[in-house]
Structure formats: structure tokens, C-alpha cells
Amino acid sequence: MINTLERIPWWRDRRVMPWIVQAVVGLVLLVVISLLVGNLVRNLTGAGLLLSWRWLGQPASFDVAESLIPFDASMPYWRALLVGLVNSLRVIVVGLVGATLLGTAVGMASFSSNGLLRRLARVYVEVIRNIPLLLQLLFWYFVVFLALPNGTAAFQLPGVVVSKSGLYLAWFAQGFSWQGPELVNGVWQAPLRLSVEFTALLTGLITYSGAFIAEVVRGGIASVPLGQWEAATSLGLHWSASMRSVVLPQALRVIVPGLNSQYISLAKNSALAVAVGYVDLYSVSETTLNQTGRALEVFLLLLGSYLIIDLLISAVMNGVNQLVQIRER
Amino acid sequence: MQPLPRRLLALPLLLAVALGGCADDSGSGGGVQSVKLSTIRGRGKLVCGVDGKLPGFSFLGPDGTYSGLDADTCRAVAAAVLGDPAKVEFRDLNSSERFAALASGEVDMLARNTTMTLSRDSAGGNGISFGPTTFFDGQGVMVPVASGATTLQDLNGKPICVESGTTTELNLADRMREQGISYTPLKFQTGDQTYAAYLGGRCVAVTSDRSQLAAKRSSFPKPDEHTLLPEVMSKEPLTPASVNGDPAWADAMRWTVFALFQAEELGITKANVAAKVAEAKANTNQADLRRFLGVEGDFGKQLGLPADFVPKTIAAVGNYGEIFERNVGSGSALKLERAQNRLWTQGGLIYSPPFR
Numbered sequence: 146m147i148n149t150l151e152r153i154p155w156w157r158d159r160r161v162m163p164w165i166v167q168a169v170v171g172l173v174l175l176v177v178i179s180l181l182v183g184n185l186v187r188n189l190t191g192a193g194l195l196l197s198w199r200w201l202g203q204p205a206s207f208d209v210a211e212s213l214i215p216f217d218a219s220m221p222y223w224r225a226l227l228v229g230l231v232n233s234l235r236v237i238v239v240g241l242v243g244a245t246l247l248g249t250a251v252g253m254a255s256f257s258s259n260g261l262l263r264r265l266a267r268v269y270v271e272v273i274r275n276i277p278l279l280l281q282l283l284f285w286y287f288v289v290f291l292a293l294p295n296g297t298a299a300f301q302l303p304g305v306v307v308s309k310s311g312l313y314l315a316w317f318a319q320g321f322s323w324q325g326p327e328l329v330n331g332v333w334q335a336p337l338r339l340s341v342e343f344t345a346l347l348t349g350l351i352t353y354s355g356a357f358i359a360e361v362v363r364g365g366i367a368s369v370p371l372g373q374w375e376a377a378t379s380l381g382l383h384w385s386a387s388m389r390s391v392v393l394p395q396a397l398r399v400i401v402p403g404l405n406s407q408y409i410s411l412a413k414n415s416a417l418a419v420a421v422g423y424v425d426l427y428s429v430s431e432t433t434l435n436q437t438g439r440a441l442e443v444f445l446l447l448l449g450s451y452l453i454i455d456l457l458i459s460a461v462m463n464g465v466n467q468l469v470q471i472r473e474r
Numbered sequence: 475m476q477p478l479p480r481r482l483l484a485l486p487l488l489l490a491v492a493l494g495g496c497a498d499d500s501g502s503g504g505g506v507q508s509v510k511l512s513t514i515r516g517r518g519k520l521v522c523g524v525d526g527k528l529p530g531f532s533f534l535g536p537d538g539t540y541s542g543l544d545a546d547t548c549r550a551v552a553a554a555v556l557g558d559p560a561k562v563e564f565r566d567l568n569s570s571e572r573f574a575a576l577a578s579g580e581v582d583m584l585a586r587n588t589t590m591t592l593s594r595d596s597a598g599g600n601g602i603s604f605g606p607t608t609f610f611d612g613q614g615v616m617v618p619v620a621s622g623a624t625t626l627q628d629l630n631g632k633p634i635c636v637e638s639g640t641t642t643e644l645n646l647a648d649r650m651r652e653q654g655i656s657y658t659p660l661k662f663q664t665g666d667q668t669y670a671a672y673l674g675g676r677c678v679a680v681t682s683d684r685s686q687l688a689a690k691r692s693s694f695p696k697p698d699e700h701t702l703l704p705e706v707m708s709k710e711p712l713t714p715a716s717v718n719g720d721p722a723w724a725d726a727m728r729w730t731v732f733a734l735f736q737a738e739e740l741g742i743t744k745a746n747v748a749a750k751v752a753e754a755k756a757n758t759n760q761a762d763l764r765r766f767l768g769v770e771g772d773f774g775k776q777l778g779l780p781a782d783f784v785p786k787t788i789a790a791v792g793n794y795g796e797i798f799e800r801n802v803g804s805g806s807a808l809k810l811e812r813a814q815n816r817l818w819t820q821g822g823l824i825y826s827p828p829f830r
Binding site for chain 1: 573574577594598601633639643644646647657658660661662663670
């Protein structure tokens with residue numbers, strides 16, 4: 146006779162043991178964290194450096210080169226940091242759009258029937274992917290953009306002027322009158338002006354992330370079975386039409402999760418702006434840190450801002466991912 | 475992504491504060507108990523934070539040795555503490571990372587053309603401890619001669635290059651606001667990038683300490699094509715610094731620098747210091763000289779330094795006047811005037827309190 150009601154000892158009970166292990170690990174973690182935080186607070190209090198946020202309201206008394214929101218030196222630090230955040234978001238958003246367009250185009254080009262186009266796409270990806278981004282940014286800024294001529298010698302295309310002081314674009318001026326760049330007293334004026342720092346940073350970020358996105362897109366397209374191509378071709382669709390209407394929609398569910406991490410790296414890489422003199426969040430934070438000496442607070446703000454930006458990008462991309470998944474009917 | 479290493483500088487600081495025990499409990503009381511001094515002795519070398527790219531102040535030459543007024547200040551302190559001016563490890567720091575490096579203990583002291591200000595000195599600000607000022611400077615503006623600019627007003631509406639994390643960045647904003655001049659500040663993290671952008675023609679002017687502008691200009695391909703505007707925009711007392719919270723170490727550094735000033739006042743040079751020590755030993759009537767050179771009294775012991783720290787220091791680097799002339803004065807490429815950096819006896823600001 147086997148007594149089925151005999152109690153299993155708790156250390157062999159699969160319903161109890163996992164809970165105990167998790168509780169112990171959790172407790173140890175909690176103790177370690179509280180020890181660290183307690184020590185931090187104690188030592189910071191000792192050094193007179195306990196977190197304080199009052200400085201945020203004091204006048205920043207430094208200027209910034211460019212800002213989308215009104216700013217001058219008499220405004221408080223929080224406003225300066227906001228200027229930096231807006232500038233960061235500006236380069237991130239434009240960079241994301243640009244890198245996606247470039248990456249998709251290059252990724253598709255690597256399947257082109259045109260051999261030259263295919264090889265050019267490969268060369269671009271391999272060259273850009275294997276050079277550190279910081280070097281590329283310094284190259285774009287100091288070697289390419291600062292070598293541009295100024296004034297009347299600047300490169301002029303219809304509606305676009307590229308010079309050492311920046312990129313000048315035609316745009317709608319007052320009302321709906323289309324206005325191009327014009328030279329006034331030796332200085333270019335245009336409705337839409339991008340500083341050369343912004344342009345250099347944007348160029349660097351787009352070409353760099355574009356190369357990685359191109360690989361993600363290429364991988365996605367390669368994952369679509371060859372039969373889909375053949376089916377599309379047998380229906381009489383041209384290469385571009387079969388790519389657009391048959392292959393790319395199916396490739397998206399492989400591409401989108403890969404894009405997510407590329408987008409996040411682009412957002413983080415934008416903090417390299419300080420190397421080319423663009424006033425992003427990191428640049429403003431650095432000045433703030435040096436003027437106030439509040440290293441911990443400034444870094445907490447910085448870390449928090451980038452964390453939130455990246456989590457937001459992740460959340461949006463997860464939503465997009467849901468949309469492009471195959472729905473079973 | 476490629477994080478800039480300097481961005482992580484605050485993390486060791488955070489970790490050091492989080493993990494650090496209560497090592498700061500000693501140090502008070504005896505006056506010669508210093509955590510930093512014993513750390514330096516134990517390590518056998520002084521870690522000194524410098525700029526490293528500024529001719530005349532601290533510049534890493536092609537032969538791998540540092541030269542300059544700041545570098546010699548480090549050597550003087552190493553000679554005083556360790557008896558050997560060669561026992562210095564120089565650490566290049568940019569203006570943004572210098573205070574974090576000092577606060578986290580990565581460097582023992584800064585001799586990095588750093589302006590002494592209230593907020594940097596105070597415990598509620600950067601909380602660092604300044605020694606005696608080794609160079610009295612002022613902020614200036616450099617422009618290309620071809621630009622034709624002669625006053626700040628001529629820079630209205632123009633981009634101006636400046637290194638971020640400096641006092642010059644703030645002074646620029648203040649002066650321009652006072653005079654109602656609009657301008658675009660272009661900020662770069664390192665001096666190299668700042669001057670590269672200026673030479674690349676992105677800015678019509680670059681602003682910094684006048685001595686730094688003169689030093690950088692001397693390394694330009696065509697120095698004659700650049701000129702300093704006559705305006706002096708601020709006071710910039712460039713001062714070596716040590717950590718707050720270790721008064722004995724701060725005193726040792728402070729009085730080593732004062733010894734350089736005092737030696738010039740007493741006419742003690744690198745060449746004659748040995749003779750002066752012999753003279754002091756022979757003549758018991760020269761009490762001042764005997765105390766200064768450590769022949770009698772216990773000044774060295776009071777500071778936690780060897781009794782003969784003054785002659786060791788002078789024998790290693792010479793007196794303040796010699797250091798000045800060799801690095802930034804008539805014996806250098808910069809050819810700066812002594813001006814306000816003369817001894818007080820000659821109408822300047824260099825003054826040592828009595829060694830008594």
C-alpha cells in the first residue's frame with residue numbers, strides 16, 4: 146500500500162521551494178540596495194552634497210547658440226535644460242526619419258538587379274558600420290562642413306544654399322509666399338536656417354544609423370521566402386511593385402523589432418553632439434554642472450531624460466510591431 | 475553606441491560616495507595626519523591633474539615630458555612631499571572633467587590653469603580647496619587681423635567660440651549682456667576642438683584667458699594673423715587646487731607654492747640654493763634664512779613634510795621667478811610680461827606670508 150497522502154517535505158515541494166528561493170534573493174537584493182542608498186545619503190550629507198533642486202530656479206547666466214523656444218541668460222537653469230532637451234529631441238526626431246528613409250532605400254538597393262547599385266550599397270554599409278561614430282562626426286564637422294565656402298562663394302542650388310555658417314532652405318515665409326535664400330550684406334538669410342553644427346550632427350547620425358538600418362531591412366527582406374518573389378513576378382509585377390506590395394509588407398514583421406534597437410542607439414548617440422558644438426541636452430547639462438557643482442542632480446536628470454526618451458521610443462515601436470504582425474483569422 | 479569616457483566620470487564619484495566607508499574620520503586633531511599625504515607617500519608618486527595641451531602652462535612635448543608653469547608646480551609639490559620632482563604622474567583633464575576627477579580622488583591636486591571663484595571654493599558649490607594663485611590673468615578675445623575687429627562691439631551678431639565648463643563662458647555672457655551685444659556662443663568640450671573651429675573660420679573670435687590665447691596663438695601655423703583685443707573682460711586668478719576635507723594636505727601644497735614665492739624674494743635660486751643652505755648652516759645669526767631652509771625649527775614637521783622640503787623644492791624647479799621666465803616669460807616662446815605677476819616688492823601681486 147502506498148500512502149498517497151504522505152506529506153512531501155517542504156524542501157522537495159515544487160510549490161513552496163521556488164517561492165522561498167525568490168523571497169531570499171529578493172530580500173538580499175533589498176538589503177544590498179538599502180545599504181548602498183543609506184551609505185550614499187550618509188556620505189552625501191557628510192559632504193554637504195545631499196540632493197537639492199533649488200538651483201534649478203536660479204538664473205542660468207549663460208547663452209545657447211540655438212533654441213526653438215525663447216531663451217536668454219537671465220532665465221533659470223530648468224529653462225536652459227529644457228532648451229537642451231528640445232534641441233536633443235529635434236535632432237533625434239529628424240534623425241530617426243532620415244535614417245529610416247536612407248536605411249530602407251539602401252536595404253532595398255542591396256536586392257536590386259542593378260549590380261552597381263547593389264555593390265555601392267554594400268560598400269556604404271561596410272565603410273560606415275566599421276568606423277566609430279565620434280570620428281565620423283568630427284570628420285563631417287571639421288573636415289567637410291567647416292571647409293565649405295562662405296558668402297557669395299557658397300554652394301547654391303535652387304532653394305538651397307550650403308555654406309560654412311549653415312544650411313539655408315527655401316520655405317513658406319509670411320502667408321504662403323515661397324521664399325528662397327538671399328544674400329543680405331554678405332550674410333545669407335532664409336526662412337529656414339539650420340546651423341552647421343546641427344547639419345553636421347544630423348548628417349553623421351543619419352549616415353551612421355542608416356547603415357545599421359539598411360542591414361536590418363536587408364535581413365527582413367531576405368527572410369521572405371523566394372516563392373513570394375516568384376509568385377509576384379508570375380503575376381506580372383515589376384521588381385519595384387513586387388517589393389512594395391508583396392515582399393516589404395511581409396518583411397516588416399522581421400524588420401520592426403530590429404529597428405527598435407537601432408532607433409534607441411540613435412537617440413543615445415545624439416549625446417555626442419557636444420563634440421561638434423551643438424547645444425543638446427548633454428552640452429547644456431555639462432555647462433550647468435560646471436556652474437552649479439551639482440554633479441549628482443544634473444546626472445540624475447540626464448540619465449532620467451535619456452531613459453524616458455528611449456522607453457518612449459520602445460513603447461511606440463512595440464505598438465508598431467503589434468500592427469505589422471500577421472493576424473490569424 | 476560609443477559613450478564618451480568622460481561622461482562616466484560622475485559614476486565613480488557616485489560609487490565612491492556610495493561604497494566609501496567612513497575613512498574621513500581621521501585627519502583632524504593632530505594637524506599632520508593627512509589621508510592624502512600618506513596615500514601619496516604609500517604610492518610613491520603624486521598624481522597631478524593638468525591641461526596637457528597648453529604651451530607655457532602644461533604641455534606634453536614630443537620627448538614625452540611635460541613642461542610649463544603648472545607642470546612645474548606639480549613637480550615642486552612632488553619634490554616637497556617625496557623629495558623627487560620626477561615622481562609625478564600627470565593626468566590630462568579637460569575643463570569639464572577636472573573637478574569630478576579631483577573630488578573622486580582620481581588626482582591628488584589640480585594645476586590646470588583653473589580660476590579661483592567663490593562657487594568653486596565653497597562647500598555648497600564644487601567644494602574644492604584652492605592654494606596660492608600662481609598666475610594672475612584676465613579674459614581676452616582673439617580675432618583674425620583680417621576681420622578688422624578692434625572692440626567687442628565689432629563682434630555684434632557674430633559667432634564666438636568658447637570652451638564649455640569654463641569661467642570664460644559665463645563672463646562672455648555677462649559682458650555681452652552688459653553691453654547689449656547679441657552673439658552666438660559656440661561651445662566645445664576641449665580646447666583642441668574650440669581652436670580648430672576658430673581656425674576653420676566657424677567663429678570670428680575665440681575667447682579665453684589672455685595667457686591661454688597667447689599660448690595657443692604661438693602654436694598656430696601663422697601666429698601673426700591673429701590679434702588680441704585690448705579689452706580685459708574679467709579677473710582670472712589661475713590657482714592650483716586640492717580636495718576639500720583634507721586641510722593638512724591643502725596646507726602642505728599651499729606652503730610649498732609660497733616657498734617658491736619666498737625663495738624669489740630672498741634671492742634663492744636653483745643655482746645657489748646649495749650655497750645658501752651652507753651659508754645658513756654656518757651663520758647662526760641668519761635666523762630667517764635658517765628657518766626657511768629648514769636648518770632650524772620644525773616648519774616641515776608642522777606641515778607633515780620633511781624638514782628640508784624648501785631646499786629640495788628650489789633645487790628641483792627653481793624659485794617662482796625662474797619658473798615664470800622659463801615657461802611663459804622671456805625664456806619661452808610666449809614672451810609674456812611679468813606685469814601683475816611680479817613680486818609685491820616690485821609692485822606685483824605675488825606675495826608670500828611670512829615663514830614663521
